[in-house]
Amino acid sequence: GAGVSQSPSNKVTEKGKDVELRCDPISGHTALYWYRQSLGQGLEFLIYFQGNSAPDKSGLPSDRFSAERTGGSVSTLTIQRTQQEDSAVYLCASSLGGGHTDTQYFGPGTRLTVL
Amino acid sequence: AQKVTQAQTEISVVEKEDVTLDCVYETRDTTYYLFWYKQPPSGELVFLIRRNSFDEQNEISGRYSWNFQKSTSSFNFTITASQVVDSAVYFCALSERGNYGGSQGNLIFGKGTKLSVKP
Numbered sequence: 001g002a003g004v005s006q007s008p009s010n011k012v013t014e015k016g017k018d019v020e021l022r023c024d025p026i027s028g029h030t031a032l033y034w035y036r037q038s039l040g041q042g043l044e045f046l047i048y049f050q051g052n053s054a055p056d057k058s059g060l061p062s063d064r065f066s067a068e069r070t071g072g073s074v075s076t077l078t079i080q081r082t083q084q085e086d087s088a089v090y091l092c093a094s095s096l097g098g099g100h101t102d103t104q105y106f107g108p109g110t111r112l113t114v115l
Numbered sequence: 116a117q118k119v120t121q122a123q124t125e126i127s128v129v130e131k132e133d134v135t136l137d138c139v140y141e142t143r144d145t146t147y148y149l150f151w152y153k154q155p156p157s158g159e160l161v162f163l164i165r166r167n168s169f170d171e172q173n174e175i176s177g178r179y180s181w182n183f184q185k186s187t188s189s190f191n192f193t194i195t196a197s198q199v200v201d202s203a204v205y206f207c208a209l210s211e212r213g214n215y216g217g218s219q220g221n222l223i224f225g226k227g228t229k230l231s232v233k234p
Contacts, residue, residue: 031220033221033222035222042224042225042226042227043206043208043222043224043227045221045222045223048220048221056221059221089158091160093160093222095220098220099220100146100147100148100210100211100212100220101148101167101210101220102220103150103162103165104162104220104222105162106152106159106160106161106162107159108157108158108159109158109159111158
């Protein structure tokens with residue numbers, strides 16, 4: 001079946017602009033995660049959605065970052081007033097049930113470049 | 116302190132050589148999972164294996180094998196008879212149960228090991 005999809009694959013924006021990144025999880029997966037991969041910091045957890053529960057936002061680096069998940073499926077990560085340090089690859093993953101036992105499957109990522 | 120350490124930043128081998136990628140983890144949980152992912156030049160993270168903390172059996176899948184040793188907190192990955200297509204960055208990751216059993220399961224990644232296999 002189809003894997004995790006993300007759009008756009010690349011995004012170039014100017015400092016101070018807002019951006020939205022989209023993730024479509026694997027059909028039937030209830031858990032969705034966002035990670036960020038940057039040269040300096042490696043792979044970092046950002047936020048976690050599980051079903052209809054309140055999201056775990058403990059990994060978000062600042063209040064400029066937010067995310068929502070509509071209808072328990074598609075998720076959008078929004079970065080407001082982008083800064084150059086936001087440049088990174090943003091990866092989305094989904095798992096069947098969530099929690100520490102499940103395998104997460106990753107999408108191809110969105111490469112964000114802030115000029 | 117890093118919870119997952121991959122001390123080898125880069126490894127270069129010639130095709131058909133065996134290569135072992137090291138992973139050392141740190142956790143106070145008694146229940147946890149360990150993972151390996153492959154990230155080829157295309158960028159997508161590809162799941163390779165999941166191992167829970169109660170299962171120390173080594174695993175073999177084709178040319179890939181994994182050695183899990185709780186005594187040394189290590190979960191090493193060996194590629195036998197490496198091929199050019201094995202060239203990628205390999206990540207080891209940890210998922211902890213958490214204090215209250217309700218861990219969200221976010222993965223804690225090592226910094227990755229870049230493997231280059233030359234023909």
